[in-house]
Structures are given as structure tokens and as C-alpha cells.
Amino acid sequence: MHVPPIPSLATEDPQLAALIEGEAQRQHDKLRMIASENYVSTAVLEASGTVLTNKYSEGYAGKRYYEGQQFVDQIETLAIERAKAVFGVDHANVQPYSGSPANLAVYLAFLSPGDKVMGMALPMGGHLTHGWSVSATGKWFTSVRYNVSKETGRIDLDEVRDIAHREQPKVIFCGGTAVPRTIDFPGFAEIAREVGAVLVADIAHIAGLIAGGAHPSPVGYADVITTTTHKTLRGPRGAMIMTTAEHAAAIDKAVFPGLQGGPHNHTTAGIAVALKEAGTDDFRAYAHQVVANAKALAAALTERGFALSSGGTDNHLILADLTPKEIGGKPAAQALDRAGIELNYNTVPYDTRKPFDPSGIRLGTAALTTRGLTEEQMPQVAAWMDEAITAAGKNDEATLERIAGEVRDLLASYPMPGFAR
Numbered sequence: 016m017h018v019p020p021i022p023s024l025a026t027e028d029p030q031l032a033a034l035i036e037g038e039a040q041r042q043h044d045k046l047r048m049i050a051s052e053n054y055v056s057t058a059v060l061e062a063s064g065t066v067l068t069n070k071y072s073e074g075y076a077g078k079r080y081y082e083g084q085q086f087v088d089q090i091e092t093l094a095i096e097r098a099k100a101v102f103g104v105d106h107a108n109v110q111p112y113s114g115s116p117a118n119l120a121v122y123l124a125f126l127s128p129g130d131k132v133m134g135m136a137l138p139m140g141g142h143l144t145h146g147w148s149v150s151a152t153g154k155w156f157t158s159v160r161y162n163v164s165k166e167t168g169r170i171d172l173d174e175v176r177d178i179a180h181r182e183q184p185k186v187i188f189c190g191g192t193a194v195p196r197t198i199d200f201p202g203f204a205e206i207a208r209e210v211g212a213v214l215v216a217d218i219a220h221i222a223g224l225i226a227g228g229a230h231p232s233p234v235g236y237a238d239v240i241t242t243t244t245h246k247t248l249r250g251p252r253g254a255m256i257m258t259t260a261e262h263a264a265a266i267d268k269a270v271f272p273g274l275q276g277g278p279h280n281h282t283t284a285g286i287a288v289a290l291k292e293a294g295t296d297d298f299r300a301y302a303h304q305v306v307a308n309a310k311a312l313a314a315a316l317t318e319r320g321f322a323l324s325s326g327g328t329d330n331h332l333i334l335a336d337l338t339p340k341e342i343g344g345k346p347a348a349q350a351l352d353r354a355g356i357e358l359n360y361n362t363v364p365y366d367t368r369k370p371f372d373p374s375g376i377r378l379g380t381a382a383l384t385t386r387g388l389t390e391e392q393m394p395q396v397a398a399w400m401d402e403a404i405t406a407a408g409k410n411d412e413a414t415l416e417r418i419a420g421e422v423r424d425l426l427a428s429y430p431m432p433g434f435a436r
């Protein structure tokens with residue numbers, strides 16, 4: 016049953032209530048390894064589902080365009096102060112609707128249409144909003160890309176430096192969406208300084224690890240830090256932009272009135288709760304356990320013949336090239352889903368297959384760590400993955416079904432926030 020319970024919804028709209036209950040059960044029964052997903056706490060769920068959704072509050076605390084902000088001003092200020100404390104930044108804007116609009120606000124703050132931006136190429140692990148061609152950021156701005164080294168699967172800062180010096184971008188993005196290795200923020204900062212570019216650290220995936228001390232922080236190196244709040248940070252779907260005092264006004268103006276209207280106050284409240292949680296010892300332990308689990312899973316997968324991009328992981332994320340397993344990423348991901356193991360197909364660097372039918376899979380350990388799994392279970396997870404992928408190659412549905420049952424049995428011992436059996 017969904018927690019908090021949804022009895023009014025069940026009465027008023029049973030069709031929708033049943034779908035939500037179905038999703039809660041699904042999240043409970045599956046080994047959720049989509050690297051960008053997590054389970055938020057019941058407290059975050061409660062905050063996100065409140066009357067705050069009724070309120071308009073365009074502007075910022077103390078400078079709103081509507082009346083009645085006695086409580087919303089305090090809620091947004093609380094979220095901002097907590098963000099500043101958790102990450103150690105001068106300024107935080109908690110209003111961006113999600114990670115993509117947060118990044119677009121950065122373009123609006125620092126660039127004019129046609130100006131040059133530099134980011135990691137999408138097929139190398141970068142994000143669409145770092146200037147990829149199908150994104151507005153690639154259509155309305157001139158973008159140049161850096162890759163990872165074909166040999167090491169890691170960013171080659173010498174290559175980044177060469178491109179930056181040649182192309183003179185105004186903004187450089189570091190961070191990405193399929194990057195299994197530590198981002199060298201000081202290294203990127205040095206290059207940005209050399210060419211006079213604004214350095215943006217997009218920590219969407221690793222924000223929780225940074226908050227929990229399990230990944231180095233970009234603070235003091237990046238001019239601007241953008242992040243989603245719903246990945247390893249374990250908050251509601253939303254985003255934040257953090258900056259030095261110098262860029263605070265430009266960022267705030269870009270978010271509102273530059274790009275958005277009223278902030279989503281129920282989400283702001285959920286972010287405030289998540290940030291309170293992120294300041295606890297429990298969260299620090301979670302962040303370190305996420306990385307320990309990823310390393311244990313990477314080792315177990317390697318032992319089973321999986322080819323991991325960059326040879327392993329430093330964070331929560333693993334990118335595996337399934338070419339040695341003689342199956343594409345997509346059929347593998349679909350079979351794994353039937354086996355109760357949820358992840359996504361993904362290109363690997365220098366993939367020879369198409370983005371819609373790539374060679375790899377991407378997985379992460381944030382959600383399963385929130386459930387309470389540790390290194391102890393990772394060899395079993397790797398074994399299930401290996402067996403399911405082999406079964407997929409033989410159209411062996413019975414094996415997939417058996418694994419799904421075993422996954423369900425294991426997870427029955429690990430309570431899920433947001434669900435009660």
C-alpha cells in the first residue's frame with residue numbers, strides 16, 4: 016500500500032489510484048538500478064503532496080509579485096539555507112523545475128544565442144543540455160565537445176585543454192549522465208581560467224555523493240553548480256543552481272523572470288526536507304555505501320566477463336559494454352526488466368551501434384542502497400544479471416520469471432519508504 020495512504024484518491028478516482036498503487040508495488044518488488052533514480056523518504060513524499068501546490072509565488076522571498084507569502088517565503092528560505100549549509104556555497108536558487116531548465120538558465124545568464132559552449136559529447140556520457148545537437152542548447156548556441164579517451168574510457172584533460180584553447184568557449188560544462196569516474200574539478204577550473212570561460216559543474220548524478228562526502232566537491236572550483244535534486248541526493252524531482260556571490264544575481268534573474276514563472280512550492284518543501292536529511296550522519300553513511308556497493312557490483316560483474324567502461328567505477332554508476340556477452344543493450348535491458356532488474360540501455364563511448372539500439376547498459380546503486388542492500392548482496396545481483404542476460408539470448412522466459420521471483424523474495428526483507436506491505 017502506498018505510504019502516505021491515498022484513500023480520497025481511491026474513492027474519487029479509483030482508476031488512477033490503482034495505477035499509483037501498481038507503481039508503488041512495482042517499485043517495491045524490483046531491483047531498481049536506473050542510475051538516476053532513488054526512493055525518497057516518506058517525509059519528502061509528505062512535503063511534496065501538500066497544499067503548497069495551491070500557491071503562486073513568482074519572485075524571491077521578500078520580493079514577490081503576489082500576496083500571501085508569509086509561509087512560502089520561510090519555506091523557500093529554509094531550503095536555500097539548507098542547500099548553502101550542505102554544499103558550502105554562497106548562494107542557492109531552488110526554483111528550477113528540473114535539471115534541464117536549470118542548465119538552460121545558465122545559458123541565459125552567461126550567453127547570447129550563437130555563443131560558444133563546450134561540454135562532454137552525449138555518446139561519451141555528457142548530457143543533452145551540455146550543447147548536444149538535438150537540444151535547444153545545441154540548436155541556439157554553438158557547441159563544441161570533448162570525448163573520453165578511447166583507451167582509458169576517462170576524460171583526457173589535455174584534450175579538453177587543447178579544444179578549449181582552440182575554440183575559446185564562454186562556458187564549459189563538466190559532469191555528465193553516464194560518467195563512472197570522479198570529475199577532476201580543479202583540473203577543469205584551471206582550463207576554464209586559462210581561456211576565461213565560466214565553469215559549470217553539473218553534479219545532477221553525484222550531488223548526494225558530494226553532500227555525503229563520497230565524491231570531491233566542485234565548490235571553490237566551479238563558478239556555477241547545477242544539480243537535480245532527485246538522483247543520489249534523494250529529494251523530489253527538481254533542481255538547484257548554486258553559485259558564488261558574484262554570479263548570484265545573474266542566475267536568479269535568469270531563472271525568474273528569464274525562464275520560469277511561479278516556483279513549485281510543494282517541491283521546494285520536499286527539497287528542504289531532503290536537504291535536512293542530507294546533513295545527517297545516516298546520509299553520509301548512505302553516500303559511502305552507494306559507492307561501496309557500486310565497487311562491489313563492478314568487481315562481481317567484471318569477474319563474470321562484463322566489460323565495464325573505464326574498467327570500473329568511482330561513484331554510483333556502472334556502464335557495461337555487452338558486446339562480449341553477444342547481446343545488444345536494449346534486448347538485455349528488456350529481459351532484465353522481466354527478471355525484476357530495472358536499468359536502461361545506453362551507448363558506451365565509441366559505440367558502433369545506434370543510440371536507439373546501443374551496445375551497453377547503465378546501472379547505479381543509489382536506490383538499492385536506500386533499500387538497505389550492501390556489498391554482501393552484490394555478487395548475487397551480478398549473478399542474476401549474468402543469468403538473465405544468458406537466458407535472454409536463448410529466449411528462456413522461465414529463467415527470467417524465476418529470477419524475478421528470487422529478486423522479490425530478497426527485497427521483501429528490505430522495507431521501501433513510500434510503501435507498506
Ligand SMILES: *Cc1c(COP(=O)(O)O)cnc(C)c1O
Pocket residue numbers: 051113114115116118141142144190191192217218219220243253
Ligand atoms: C539528469 C540530468 C540532467 C537533467 O535533469 P532533468 O531533471 O531530467 O531535466 C541534467 N544534467 C545531468 C548531468 C543529468 O544527469
